[in-house]
Amino acid sequence: MSKEKSYVSEAVMRRMPKYYRYLSDMEKSGVERVSSKELSQRMGLTASQIRQDFNCFGGFGQQGYGYNVSELRHEIHKILGLHNKYDIVIIGAGNLGQALANYTGFEKDGFLAKALFDINPRLIGMSIRGIPIYDIDEMESFVRNNNIHIAAICTPKEKAQEAAERLIRSGVRGIWNFAAVDISAPNHVIVENVHLSDSLYTLSFRMSDD
Amino acid sequence: MSKEKSYVSEAVMRRMPKYYRYLSDMEKSGVERVSSKELSQRMGLTASQIRQDFNCFGGFGQQGYGYNVSELRHEIHKILGLHNKYDIVIIGAGNLGQALANYTGFEKDGFLAKALFDINPRLIGMSIRGIPIYDIDEMESFVRNNNIHIAAICTPKEKAQEAAERLIRSGVRGIWNFAAVDISAPNHVIVENVHLSDSLYTLSFRMSDD
């Protein structure tokens, strides 16, 4: 049923989590089938775009019927790679690092925080929701020994690039970057940025836009 | 010097904070001038795109010379509306709400957290970095009386839309939404989303993409 995933544009990719959200909600509220038209109305997209998007990955629908919600949700779950389990470390146990560690919502999707790392001696030795905070000196061996896939970088921006390089050398393949810098990494390593200040600036821009 | 800001595409808008970041760094490290070519190399864009982007807002450069870093940074500062001061409330004093309140970095840009609101009686009455946590029942009057511009929504997703509606009725004009739902709002209200789970799903997608 599902084509090989050849090339998927950034634009399409960024919409997939949104589809997943809407379909999950619909499944939860017992909706069985949905047409591209109805989904387009719910999500504020065009039906055409929705059909194009899904057809990047194969034909999930049925002419005259539409899409089965559970089935489609499941397909997108697979597309997003959420059938995999990911072990995560959090670098920087400040406000944001701790908030991520405390948040339990990502676990149901298979993202498991295994440790935090910090330089602050007052934090080292503590733990958050059972997740230990270690000295940053132990970061590389921990990542290596525990086969960690993803690192969330929550350090000050000055430390982010160096941390990234050490993590990558230790085998990390994905970086979830919360520091306000662009991290450079080799092609086989995926960097996903959450630039909170960029986001806030954008809000400011649009609020003062008139 | 600077044109009226007529229409700026989403794509251009999303690049402005990045320009601002790079130019701020360059100014701090004493770089005086920069050409679109050099900036393009630093930022990983094309020189052409950079010139097009800036020309949405007016001619900031000089033929044969390039751009003056401080001046350009200052222009983008204005474009982003960062000369304004914004008073913020944070709705939901959980992990994320507390992390935002604790973070001091946004204050230098003029974003000032004035209060948090929660339903949890154990949190109400406490304060974070001097920022009080109030009962959510007081949210509307506080927003009205203190002329609050922006609300950061850090509630569970089930509560986000209702909170948004109450905030908007009370005069909020910008919503920084951290809940994993799309909030609907009238046109005059700007909604900026930070969908952390979407971001993580995207990372997963790209890591499993081969």
Place this chain on the structure above:
DNA sequence: TAGATTGTTAATCGATTAACAATC
């Protein structure tokens, strides 16, 4: 079957890149 809705091709629109005249 007739109606509905997909999958897919073609048309349109918008964003990026290239080119170059203007000018510092």
Place this chain on the structure above:
DNA sequence: TAGATTGTTAATCGATTAACAATC
């Protein structure tokens, strides 16, 4: 002045939308 680099127009590329034959 000559060289450099902008601002801006034209060309290209890619993404979105429209249209429709295929088919459930």
